[in-house]
Amino acid sequence: MTEPSKPFxxxxxxxxxxxxxxxxxATVRHVLAVAGRYGLICDATPFHPEDHTWPDQPGDQGxxxxxxxxxxVLDSVIAAAxxxxxxxxxxxxxxxxxxxxxxxxxxxxxxxDDPRDLLGERVRLSVDPERRAGLSAGHxxxxxxxxxxxxxxxDRWRKDAGLxxxxxxxxxxxxIVSSRIGLHGSVDRYRMGxxxxxxxxxxxxxxxVLGDLQAQVNGLLAEWVAADVPVVVRTDGPSLADVRxxxxxxxxxxxxxxxxxxxxxxxxxxxxxxxxxELVDDGRELVLGTSTxxxxx
Ligand SMILES: [Zn+2]
Numbered sequence: 001m002t003e004p005s006k007p008f009x010x011x012x013x014x015x016x017x018x019x020x021x022x023x024x025x026a027t028v029r030h031v032l033a034v035a036g037r038y039g040l041i042c043d044a045t046p047f048h049p050e051d052h053t054w055p056d057q058p059g060d061q062g063x064x065x066x067x068x069x070x071x072x073v074l075d076s077v078i079a080a081a082x083x084x085x086x087x088x089x090x091x092x093x094x095x096x097x098x099x100x101x102x103x104x105x106x107x108x109x110x111x112x113d114d115p116r117d118l119l120g121e122r123v124r125l126s127v128d129p130e131r132r133a134g135l136s137a138g139h140x141x142x143x144x145x146x147x148x149x150x151x152x153x154x155d156r157w158r159k160d161a162g163l164x165x166x167x168x169x170x171x172x173x174x175x176i177v178s179s180r181i182g183l184h185g186s187v188d189r190y191r192m193g194x195x196x197x198x199x200x201x202x203x204x205x206x207x208x209v210l211g212d213l214q215a216q217v218n219g220l221l222a223e224w225v226a227a228d229v230p231v232v233v234r235t236d237g238p239s240l241a242d243v244r245x246x247x248x249x250x251x252x253x254x255x256x257x258x259x260x261x262x263x264x265x266x267x268x269x270x271x272x273x274x275x276x277x278e279l280v281d282d283g284r285e286l287v288l289g290t291s292t293x294x295x296x297x
Pocket of ligand 1: 143258259260
């Protein structure tokens, strides 16, 4: 935990990454120590921070510039400050879920050089555009492959299960254990154990039809990319604490998911999305690798 040097700002950071922003001017409100480095908190930012509860998309990198000096932003993470006690926690140490109203929520720009001279100053915040573009493509591919997988697996449910926004049992939400987004790709892992069986999913013979399932998933992805439909992040408000939703209208209906990340503007920008399914750990885990156009070869 880091002790605030003065009463901590009670307003959550205003964020512009949901609309795809890469640059902004802002005022530095706080400097804190973060694991041997410094953390810089501003009143507003275009930087996307890694979420502490569901760390799927890595934090943005880039530059904070002021008075002819440039500070390299090595990572972006979340800090939460309790409104009553002022206690402040960073990233994985935060004891509550993002958006808890008893806490204010902040984007921390992690820098190596001492930025304390910047306190109260106006600065220019610039996200590394190439890296952001790769992560946005990877994240959009990841949001689309979930419903595509749900559709391919929909006949394997023997009991009612929660449905996704296209009306298929939401295997992606029910079975997922982790999701990692990289540049132009993602890896989702699903647990195929007893609890999934109890919920009514049958994994019998899955290994034998994995190629067919993969082809179905890739067929849907190809259709959605060819349709070149808009991808929009809808927000309930301007701050980091507000709920954000990935929204994309495909032929089958609206793909909608709670999502704190960044995305491309249309599905066509992805160029091509290819999914690969693999059963590992004696069939106890299903691994879904997804890559989009522009991926390093
Ligand atoms: Zn997401």
